[in-house]
Amino acid sequence: MPRQHRSRERRYSEHAGRPGRRENPDRSREQAAPAQDCSIFGITCESQYLAQWRQPRPGSCSTRLSHGYPVPDPRCTPGGIDASVSEETIRNPAWRTKCLxxxxxxEAEKHVTYKWYGIVKPRENSGESQVCELDHLVPLELGGADGLGNIWPECGPAGVSLDGRYFKLKDRVENYLADEVKAGRIPLAEAQQGIAADWTRYLPEANRYCAAGGRC
Known part of the structure; x- marks a missing residue:
């Protein structure tokens, strides 16, 4: 698993104008936690990608379908982790995704991923009008990296309510896997690699978990 280290914002400073996991709802208002809140976890904030990664050219990436749902281009978004986040970290009640x-x-730098995938950033993308989310493929609650090789624009489908959008369905998978890791039923590394390879494979289990009262 090759390591790709990034200085926090320097490497991508030339790409100003990119979003994060959410813009208005892409969680842009949730900023990284103050150091004193997260220092107990020893977070390094370095990306270890799950495959060799080079920054893509605009328009060179495309999503594909798996089980009828979009998954990112593995050349452009292989997924990545912050290896300083352990299972013990995730089980700690004080752990928050704002630490990553x-x-x-x-947020501005993350907007470039729209260009990589040839997607026009929606002008209205908040509340019930949200159609895209700039998604951490390996989610932060599972120790996902905040580097750009773990970010992709997850958009659509049209004509459905907000809770039926693809990024909301993936949220179910993320919550399901996080709870499985916390309960010791799935190793953290397995959950990280599995969701990066194909998040849709877990959707049936996540839907059952949601229907049974789990976090949706």
């Missing part, structure tokens, strides 16, 4: 959010790439 925007710690390596800013």
């Amino acid at each position: 959010r925007n710690c390596q790439s800013s």
Whole structure:
């Protein structure tokens, strides 16, 4: 698993104008936690990608379908982790995703991924009108990296309510896997690699978990 280290914002400073996991709802208002809140976890904020990664050219990436749902281009978004986040970290009640959010790439920098995938950033993208989310492929709650090789624009489908959008369905998978890791039923590394390879494979289990009262 090759390591790709990034200085927090320097490497991508030339790409100003990119979003994060959410813009208005892409969670842009949730900033990285103050150091004193997260220092107990020893977070390094470095990306270890799950495959060799080079920054893509605009328009060179495309999503594909798996089980009828979009997954990112593995050349452009292989997924990545912050190896300083352990299972013990995730089980700690004090753990919050804000300890990783925007710690390596800013909200503005993340917007470049729209260009990589040839997607026009929606003008209205908040509340019930949200159609895209700039998604951490390996989610932050599972120790996902904040580097750009772990970010992709997850958009659509049209004509459905907000809770039926693809990024909301993936949220179910993220919550399901995080709870499985916390309960010791799935190793953290297995969950990280599995969701990076194909998040849709877990959707049936996540839907059952949601229907049974789990976090949706």
